[in-house]
Amino acid sequence: MITHDGSFTAFFTAFLVALSRGEDFGPEEGGLFETKSVSPDDRLVEQWLARTKQAYGSEVVSDFLALFFSEEKDRESLFLSYAKLLEKKGKTIRNARQEPIIARIMKIRRAYFFEVHRFQGLVRFREIQGWLYAPIEPTYHILPYLWSHFHRRLPREKWIIHDTGRDVAVLYDGEIHWTNGFSLDGTLEELVSEREKEIQALWKGFYQSIAIPERKNPRQQRQMMPKKYWKYLVEKENNPA
Secondary structure (H helix, E strand, O other): OOOEEOOOHHHHHHHHHHHHHOOOOOEEEOOOOOOEEEEOOOHHHHHHHHHHHHOOOOOHHHHHHHHHHHOOOOOOHHHHHHEEEEEEEHHHHOOOOHHHHHHHHHHHHHHHHHHHHHHHHHOOOOEOOEEEEEEEEEOOOOOOHHHHHHHHHHOOOOOEEEEOOEEEEEEEEEOEEEEEOOOOOOOOHHHHHHHHHHEEEEEHHHHHHOHHHHHHHHHHHHHHOOOHHHHOOOOOOOOOO
């Protein structure tokens, strides 16, 4: 068993070594079975991604990336199975949705990118100490795909998007910075500026004013925007319905 520490390069390196040796790979954890760790190899991973894109197309590369960032428990076995199917049957295997492995991977891919798209509209920034700060708590590790949307929309602002469940954040101040173990020096309520509090009050008032009681449909609202995503929505603070 080839092991990895969960980081991007370590995971892909372990995958490629396991694939070449005909072995399995998985996360580092104590156990009775013999394990072998490998040194992360950026060049090896970059070359494989480039070759895969050239041979099978960018969609296949994004399949692997979505599968990795989905953090599914069986992603290692899915990686190996998908790579072997591609090698055996070529890129057309991607359209064989009757194949259980392909069906599973495409289901994960759809769910992952659907959440990326959903959060493009659910991120709420607060003004904190000269920064625009947005906490999120997604199901999947979507920051690697989400940040570029706001990089295009807010190129002149300083902003932070913080995945609070994973304690990872992407910061932009003209350049992109990734930070693990990110935390605020206080609570949101303590740190938001007075101007931000005024803006939030106006936004909540606007949200309430456009709500038509006769057309209120909580069930449909939860279908369109599941309640698990309400935690950091300004308009839902003190208004859980």
